[in-house]
Amino acid sequence: MRKPCCEKQDTNKGAWSKQEDQKLIDYIRRHGEGCWRTIPQAAGLLRCGKSCRLRWINYLRPDLKRGNFAEDEEDLIIKLHALLGNRWSLIAGRLPGRTDNEVKNYWNSHLRRKLMNMGIDPNNHRLNQNLPPRSQNPRPSPTATASSASKHDVSQPLKTKLAENDQVSDAASCLDDDSTPCLPDLNLDLKITLNYSSSISINFVEEEKKEIDQSTLSRDVESNLCPTLPLFR
DNA sequence: AACTCCTGCAACCGCCTCTGC
DNA sequence: CGCAGAGGCGGTTGCAGGAGT
Numbered sequence A: 001m002r003k004p005c006c007e008k009q010d011t012n013k014g015a016w017s018k019q020e021d022q023k024l025i026d027y028i029r030r031h032g033e034g035c036w037r038t039i040p041q042a043a044g045l046l047r048c049g050k051s052c053r054l055r056w057i058n059y060l061r062p063d064l065k066r067g068n069f070a071e072d073e074e075d076l077i078i079k080l081h082a083l084l085g086n087r088w089s090l091i092a093g094r095l096p097g098r099t100d101n102e103v104k105n106y107w108n109s110h111l112r113r114k115l116m117n118m119g120i121d122p123n124n125h126r127l128n129q130n131l132p133p134r135s136q137n138p139r140p141s142p143t144a145t146a147s148s149a150s151k152h153d154v155s156q157p158l159k160t161k162l163a164e165n166d167q168v169s170d171a172a173s174c175l176d177d178d179s180t181p182c183l184p185d186l187n188l189d190l191k192i193t194l195n196y197s198s199s200i201s202i203n204f205v206e207e208e209k210k211e212i213d214q215s216t217l218s219r220d221v222e223s224n225l226c227p228t229l230p231l232f233r
Numbered sequence B: 001a002a003c004t005c006c007t008g009c010a011a012c013c014g015c016c017t018c019t020g021c
Numbered sequence C: 001c002g003c004a005g006a007g008g009c010g011g012t013t014g015c016a017g018g019a020g021t
Helices: A018-031 A039-043 A049-060 A071-084 A088-093 A100-117 A146-152 A161-165 A167-175 A206-211 A214-223
Strands: none
Touching: A018 A039, A018 A049, A039 A049, A049 A100, A071 A088, A071 A100, A088 A100
């Protein structure tokens, strides 16, 4: 029997101090990212391994690109969200230097609102005539995110677990509903080429497409997807 | 200046998937 | 094949700081 990931009573919680950051950075520089379970002890940190991993991935990694999202990145997130739903790690994986947490936060704090202001339902990327204007719907709290909304929205028919948690399926439903405008086909032979000085084009190479949950994505994409971006721009 | 409200972000929690045994 | 642990992920929370009154 293996030991649990961490002894919770012996670990620090909350914000990381500079000393803790430095210990983690030093350790990973020397030994690389390895077994997160053993890193805290080896690095002299009173932290859970998961916490170390999160801190490294979301904040300390040297290749992180911090600061505001460019318009190109916003576009890409919106496109990918229409395609993939709340699969933040997949979306972030196509935004060099961005983390899933960062993308998720940016979506919840900026992009959702932006889409709503444009009359687009951020959950399914459809034009939404019923959506109240932003002024009447002040803080779309993170708790009102797509998934939690779908969790509690009893007006929505109960779908499979996948469908409940997956905006792809939700977006996919746009074809079920002929009353709302649906958008033309998205070119899915996509591959990301990131040119920081100019623009981002999206591409999925074949290998990447496989990587993205082949069963659901390809099914959803081939059959149903209703991409947002042509509306957005 | 003081207070309240709002916003953004870092971090935690709990579940799911993967992997090794 | 089933079990258990580790890693990964998305949802959610808490707090600091800014904006508004």
